[in-house]
Amino acid sequence: MHKVYVNRPDHFFFYTVKMTADYCNFPIETVIVDQETAESKDFKQIKGHMKFPFMETPDGHRMSESAAIAAYIARQAGNLAFVGESAFEEAQVNQWVSFALSTIVPAFYPMALHIFGWKEDKAAYDNGVKKLKEAVKLLNTHLENRAWLVGDKLTLSDIVTFNALIVPFSFVLDGGFRKAMPKAAEWFLKMSKLPVVTRTAGYVKWVGAGQEQAAAGGAAKAQPAKGKNAKKEAPKAAAPKKEEAKPTPAPEEDEMDLFGDEDPEAAAAAAAAMKAKAEEAKAAKKKAAPVAKSLIVWEVKPWGEDTDLQVLADRILAIEMDGLFWKTEWKKEPVAYGIFKIVIGATVEDEKVSTDLV
Secondary structure (H helix, E strand, O other), X not given: OEEEEEOOOOOHHHHHHHHHHHHOOOXXXXXXXXXXXXXXXXXXXXXXXXXXXXXXXXOOOEEXXXXXXXXXXXXXXXXXXXXOOOHHHXXXXXXXXXXXXXXXXXXXXXXXXXXXXXXXXXXXXXXXXXXXXXXXXXHHHHHHHOOOOOOOOOOHHHHHHHHHHHXXXXXXXXXXXXXXXXXXXXXXXXXXXXXXXXXXXOOOEEEEXXXXXXXXXXXXXXXXXXXXXXXXXXXXXXXXXXXXXXXXXXXXXXXXXXXXXXXXXXXXXXXXXXXXXXXXHHHHOOOOOOOOEEEEEEEEEOOOOOOOHHHHHHHHHOOOOOOEEEXXXXXXXXXXXXXXXXXXXXXXXXXXXXXXXX
């Protein structure tokens, strides 16, 4: 069986590979590589210069780059329509895949680092948002008279572009912008509901003016979340004016790993859960139910300026719940009169974790 090695089960580039394998009914074995294994001499010899995720074929050949792996899977499965039935359609698929990876990803990467508080760079954030909106405008124009990016059905170009837009639609592209880009928003909404998407990424949510809006079309109230020593925390999915934190720059050998710095214990728990889920699905010979996940950013405001934010952050990070995975980095932002607040993010499984409970 073909093996796909990845360091995180919620790696956006891994999503492209997994969704493609699912859509094309192509069996793969997912190998979650923990940090200790990844740094071992033996594994480095196996991985070589390749990036996560990378694939190993049954005959021992290896390849990296998620879009290339996905295209290989489609061809091996005999689903040529997924990568373009004609030479022209294949070129169009390649065109949009390249557009997503060369234009959208570089725009949202610095923006995401800023959103999650991992790197403060307002100028890079603003520039990223500007380029991102220009890219979505172009996408909206292209989709004016068509339902899919290429041809009359789902292709690799839709999968790659959608995964590149998950963070932007979840944290930056508010209701006003989406209203001005109806075709792009309609396409993203349709993509978010596809079973092949929900089985891998869960139910993707987008954010509107002060609210989390489920991609299914309903608005969910922004509920206050409470940390152990915090009186007020509002789960604010960073409004467009807020700087979007981008995940720590991934090591050169990995595709931009947006959540590579998450707590090791949380990563191990996620890896174990992923492995258990895969084994269960294999034994039952049926697809597992989709897991709804959300990316949430909390703002924790202390009572006064004497509050030790480091102590407060440590207590927040000490909160452990099944389905709750904290980002280990947090951001300090001024409120007023010498008082600062904590901005911290987490990935949650919607069925297991409520912001009220946190």
